[in-house]
Amino acid sequence: MSALAEKVSLDINNAIDNDRLVLPTLPEMALKVREVADDPNATIKKLVDVISNDAALTARIIRVANSPLFRAAREIEDLAMALSRLGMQYTCNLATGLAMEQMFQATSDLVDKRLREVWARSSEIAGICHVLAKHYSKLRPDQAALAGLVHQIGVLPILSYAEEHPVLLRDSFSLDEVITNAHPQLGVKILTTWEFPKELRQIPMEYMNFSRQVAQPDYADIVTVATLQSYAGSESPLAKVDYASVTAFERLGLDPDVESAEAEDLSDEMAAAMALLQ
Numbered sequence: 001m002s003a004l005a006e007k008v009s010l011d012i013n014n015a016i017d018n019d020r021l022v023l024p025t026l027p028e029m030a031l032k033v034r035e036v037a038d039d040p041n042a043t044i045k046k047l048v049d050v051i052s053n054d055a056a057l058t059a060r061i062i063r064v065a066n067s068p069l070f071r072a073a074r075e076i077e078d079l080a081m082a083l084s085r086l087g088m089q090y091t092c093n094l095a096t097g098l099a100m101e102q103m104f105q106a107t108s109d110l111v112d113k114r115l116r117e118v119w120a121r122s123s124e125i126a127g128i129c130h131v132l133a134k135h136y137s138k139l140r141p142d143q144a145a146l147a148g149l150v151h152q153i154g155v156l157p158i159l160s161y162a163e164e165h166p167v168l169l170r171d172s173f174s175l176d177e178v179i180t181n182a183h184p185q186l187g188v189k190i191l192t193t194w195e196f197p198k199e200l201r202q203i204p205m206e207y208m209n210f211s212r213q214v215a216q217p218d219y220a221d222i223v224t225v226a227t228l229q230s231y232a233g234s235e236s237p238l239a240k241v242d243y244a245s246v247t248a249f250e251r252l253g254l255d256p257d258v259e260s261a262e263a264e265d266l267s268d269e270m271a272a273a274m275a276l277l278q
Contacts, residue, residue: 005177008168012161012182016189023190024156029054030099037092044083051095052079060098061091068272069130093142097126097149097277103156111163115156120278121230122149127274128226129219136252137217141273143200147219148226149277150196151203154187155179184208210246221248 015021026034032050036042052058058079065082066075076082083091104119106112126148133144158179162168168175187204199219206212206220207227214221225248231238243249243256 002171002174002177004168004171005174005181008161008165008174008178009181012158012178013185016186021157021186022160023186023193024103024153024160026096026194027099027102029057030096033092033095033099037088042088044080044088047083047088047091048080051083051091057095057098061086061094064094064276067276069269069276089140090142093146094276097146100149101277106159106163108163108169110169111159114159118152118155122152123277124274125149125151125223125226125230126277127270128229129222130273130276131270132222132226132252133219136254137222139217139219139222143197144219144222145273145276147200147203147223150187150191150200151207151223151227152183152187153190154183154185154204156190157186158182210241210248212247214251217248217251221251224248225252225254 012021029051033047036047036050039046051061062076062079062082064070065085066072070085072085076085086094101119104115106115126145129144129148130141133139134141137144158175162175162178168178184204188201191201191204203220203223207223209220210224212220212224224246228238228241228243228246233239246256249256
């Protein structure tokens with residue numbers, strides 16, 4: 001690791017340990033939606049009341065309910081119908097994900113470009129997670145998509161730090177090293193602070209542990225496989241990983257050696273799932 005990357009990683013980790021690093025907060029709409037979803041007595045009408053205050057979010061949720069993923073016999077025309085089709089939990093995770101997009105913007109052009117790249121990649125991985133969870137596990141597709149969206153959430157405070165320290169911003173190699181080194185721990189801290197479900201909180205630390213041993217397939221497995229599939233055929237080092245050494249494939253019942261015809265069958269669904277968040 002370069003001297004600059006080492007110093008910045010140390011600074012950031014010290015700031016975390018001493019609670020000096022300002023962690024990002026969830027957008028207000030996501031907080032309100034999660035509050036309703038966590039209330040055992042909440043009704044779909046209550047969730048409609050909350051979401052309908054945001055016209056753009058309302059339109060996107062209706063669009064999702066009409067997407068090929070749900071193959072409905074009749075078109076959904078209003079938010080209440082959309083929520084009835086999607087369900088409380090699904091809508092909550094979807095709305096959280098859609099609301100989070102606004103966090104991936106910055107005033108500096110360089111940082112803004114980086115954030116948008118992270119969001120675009122996370123959205124793609126989230127779409128793959130949705131389809132993998134639906135077809136290869138008993139895990140919830142909406143929760144899997146949210147897992148894909150937040151697996152690199154720890155990048156946000158690092159890029160905020162870089163915005164205030166231009167020397168790091170000018171050295172993209174060191175910045176990449178800092179992100180690789182520091183984002184997992186930061187991600188866990190952010191998701192814990194946001195009170196995300198326990199099964200999602202450790203994903204930033206676990207999704208790159210290819211030899212992980214757990215008894216049952218989990219959301220980290222889904223994110224691991226989705227990440228590798230997202231980078232397949234690219235110049236990234238992740239495109240060169242030997243899938244046979246990745247334990248997540250076995251737990252999900254996926255054959256790492258097969259250039260899957262099944263993946264072709266799922267390509268339309270994959271495209272529809274990715275479009276949910278874009």
